Amino acid sequence: SKPSLGSKKQNKPIREIARTLGVAKTTVWNILKKKERTGELSNTKRPGRPWKTTVVDDRRILSLVKKTPFTTVGQIKNTLQEVGVCVSKSTIKRRLHQSEYRGFTTRCKPLVSLKNRKARLEFAKQHLTKPSQFWNMILWTDETKINLYQSDGKRRLWIRKGTAHDPKHTTSSVKHGGGGVMAWACMAANGTGSLVFIDDVTADKSSRMNSEVFRAILSAHIQPNAAEL
Known part of the structure; x- marks a missing residue:
């Protein structure tokens, strides 16, 4: 703005001043009019409450x-x-x-070792091109912990959009922890199968899952569900 005033004092036309400064002619015109009207070039104080933080x-x-x-x-x-x-x-x-920070609930990922992550990735690559007929023959099984009163490991955090799956922004879930009910279920391409609560299987009516309990569930439910689904 100062060079524009100096140029104007030299009687240079607004068009030439704008071209020299690389701005629009209206910008130069507005600066000059403001100088004539107020006698200064500084920005006027904006209305509203002052900023509470530096x-x-x-x-x-x-x-x-x-x-x-x-x-x-x-x-x-x-x-x-x-x-x-x-x-x-x-x-x-x-x-x-x-x-651009927003509050999100953390993504909960299974607590899987690096070795098993690599094995899972390799399995996925090997089966990437399998036809739908192959997957129609698969019976999927899994077990999960159902919390009765509160979340298991989910927390709130401040992150920017698109970074929710960053390892620093996720929490790990533990399959067989305490404080809830463990359940086992299965499904196939054409529907869902049995839902089994672990405390109905264990001798002490607990929800603790171990290899013996897991084998007992598979022995009792895999074949019937495979035949039905």
Whole structure:
């Protein structure tokens, strides 16, 4: 803007000033008119409430969620208070949203060793081109833990869109933990099969799954379900 004023004092036309500065003619015109009207070129103060955080505060908020995505807004607020910054939880949320961070529930992935991950990937590659007739002959079985009162390992975290499956942003599920009911089920291409609760199989009526219980379930349910499905 200063070069434009200097150029105008030299009686240069607006078109030439705009071409020299690489801006539109209307930009130069508006700057000159503002100078004539107000006597200054600085931006006028914007209306509304003043920003409650500084640039340093905003960076500190982002640094906290980058370092620990599972941190809560309440924890961020307490951390800021320790350094003398008092802001509300809603202000912290706004700063995170303005930086494209959103609160998500963690993706829960099975706790699988690296060795078994490689084996599963190799199995998937070998069966990638199998025809549908092959898969129609498969009986799928699995067991899962059903929690009665609360989530098993799911947590909230702050992340940017598209990063939900980053290993840092997931939690691991444990198949045979306590605190719920274990169930076994099977299915095929044309429907679902039996649903078995583990405590109906174990001698002590517990939900603990082990190799002996697993073999007992397979012996009792695989053939009948395979014949029916």
